[in-house]
Amino acid sequence: xxxxxxxxxxxxxxxxxxxxxxxxxxxPIIGSTLNEYIQDxxxxxxxxxxxxxxxxxxxxxxxxEVSSIIKPYPKGPERNAECLRALKDIKxxxxxxxxxxxxxxxxxxxxxxxxxxxQSAAKAPFLATFIVKDCPVTEMQSFDAKKANLHVGVTRKxxxxxxxxxxRQDILALQIIEFFxxxxxxxxxxxxxxxxxxxxxxxxxxxxxxxxxxxxxxxxGKKTDETLYHHFIKTYGDENSVGFQNARENFVKSMxxxxxxxxxxxxxxxxxxNIMISNIGHIIHIDFGFLFESSPGGNxxxxxxxxxxxxxxxxxGGSESAPFKRFSELVVRGFLAxxxxxxxxxxxxxxxxxxxxxCFRDDxxxxxxxxxxxxxxxxxxxxxxxKMIRDNLLNKRxxxxxxxxxxxxxxAH
Numbered sequence: 109x110x111x112x113x114x115x116x117x118x119x120x121x122x123x124x125x126x127x128x129x130x131x132x133x134x135x136p137i138i139g140s141t142l143n144e145y146i147q148d149x150x151x152x153x154x155x156x157x158x159x160x161x162x163x164x165x166x167x168x169x170x171x172x173e174v175s176s177i178i179k180p181y182p183k184g185p186e187r188n189a190e191c192l193r194a195l196k197d198i199k200x201x202x203x204x205x206x207x208x209x210x211x212x213x214x215x216x217x218x219x220x221x222x223x224x225x226x227q228s229a230a231k232a233p234f235l236a237t238f239i240v241k242d243c244p245v246t247e248m249q250s251f252d253a254k255k256a257n258l259h260v261g262v263t264r265k266x267x268x269x270x271x272x273x274x275x276r277q278d279i280l281a282l283q284i285i286e287f288f289x290x291x292x293x294x295x296x297x298x299x300x301x302x303x304x305x306x307x308x309x310x311x312x313x314x315x316x317x318x319x320x321x322x323x324x325x326x327x328x329g330k331k332t333d334e335t336l337y338h339h340f341i342k343t344y345g346d347e348n349s350v351g352f353q354n355a356r357e358n359f360v361k362s363m364x365x366x367x368x369x370x371x372x373x374x375x376x377x378x379x380x381x382n383i384m385i386s387n388i389g390h391i392i393h394i395d396f397g398f399l400f401e402s403s404p405g406g407n408x409x410x411x412x413x414x415x416x417x418x419x420x421x422x423x424x425g426g427s428e429s430a431p432f433k434r435f436s437e438l439v440v441r442g443f444l445a446x447x448x449x450x451x452x453x454x455x456x457x458x459x460x461x462x463x464x465x466x467c468f469r470d471d472x473x474x475x476x477x478x479x480x481x482x483x484x485x486x487x488x489x490x491x492x493x494x495k496m497i498r499d500n501l502l503n504k505r506x507x508x509x510x511x512x513x514x515x516x517x518x519x520a521h
Contacts, residue, residue: 125311157249
């Protein structure tokens with residue numbers, strides 16, 4: 109077996125061995141068996157294979173440990189300073205190590221100024237940027253930085269590292285998002301989704317690829333009080349300019365894709381820290397810790413199915429405009445495109461039902477299937493999608509939720 113495939117398999121088994129994020133309650137059904145498999149695999153390692161394994165796992169454990177180091181510090185300047193200090197203690201080996209989310213690139217350095225704690229006060233995730241070099245998977249094990257040409261294929265990769273936070277829901281959501289994207293592409297639909305990479309490496313631990321060339325709506329809001337519409341004007345030009353028109357089209361295509369995703373998967377916690385804007389106008393949703401039957405506030409289900417705020421409508425030219433009508437048409441067509449895959453998606457979800465993830469409470473699989481309206485005709489399904497847009501347009505609960513996040517967590521709204 110390939111060394112990198114072996115690493116991914118072991119990380120996956122470690123993630124599913126326990127029932128809790130602290131790795132204290134071993135799964136009574138499969139926990140011991142998975143542990144035996146891991147020990148059996150490790151017992152077959154020797155020579156450079158074993159060295160590569162130890163190098164990779166020791167390095168990644170030291171990076172993830174930064175989250176635990178900074179957690180006792182209060183959110184703010186103290187935690188920020190400790191994050192930078194802890195990151196400086198990590199020295200990448202000159203031999204092959206890689207980010208679990210990017211096994212096609214070897215790490216050759218760390219940007220020690222990039223350490224940045226994220227918004228969560230309780231679980232202390234942090235962001236770091238690495239200098240990496242393109243490297244074929246087959247050459248990763250034998251890579252030696254002193255012998256390599258470090259002037260070609262060198263880029264930067266940013267990732268978020270988490271400890272004490274189960275990432276399996278994110279992985280499931282992103283698998284379905286990728287499924288949706290392929291369904292749209294199969295019929296030539298020009299709808300945009302960005303299924304970025306997430307790898308769970310242990311119970312409550314893992315790495316998340318940062319979406320490149322994008323900023324959260326929260327970041328944009330903290331730089332200025334201007335609306336997203338005014339950000340588009342300032343960045344791309346006035347409404348009649350080619351730049352604005354192209355950015356608006358990208359916004360419409362991505363708004364349609366993610367509206368279908370958030371509605372069918374019931375993705376919640378859609379505050380402006382979990383919504384990104386790319387440098388060419390796409391909207392991109394991140395962080396899928398609440399989906400199906402789980403939601404913030406003790407599963408209140410307070411947020412609407414689709415986030416359609418005033419500034420989003422303004423970018424699309426108003427609710428009576430041609431771009432908004434195109435958005436509505438894409439949502440309808442996209443819903444019709446994914447409905448035939450209802451059972452395939454439900455089968456994928458059912459494979460995770462035994463994990464006791466919080467999203468599976470309250471008959472989640474039946475409710476997921478019902479949201480596809482499998483017994484509706486295409487005409488009735490299309491009308492249902494149109495009604496969903498009307499019901500969620502400028503929904504007051506979206507405004508209230510964004511204000512709550514602003515007052516509680518200082519997330520721009």
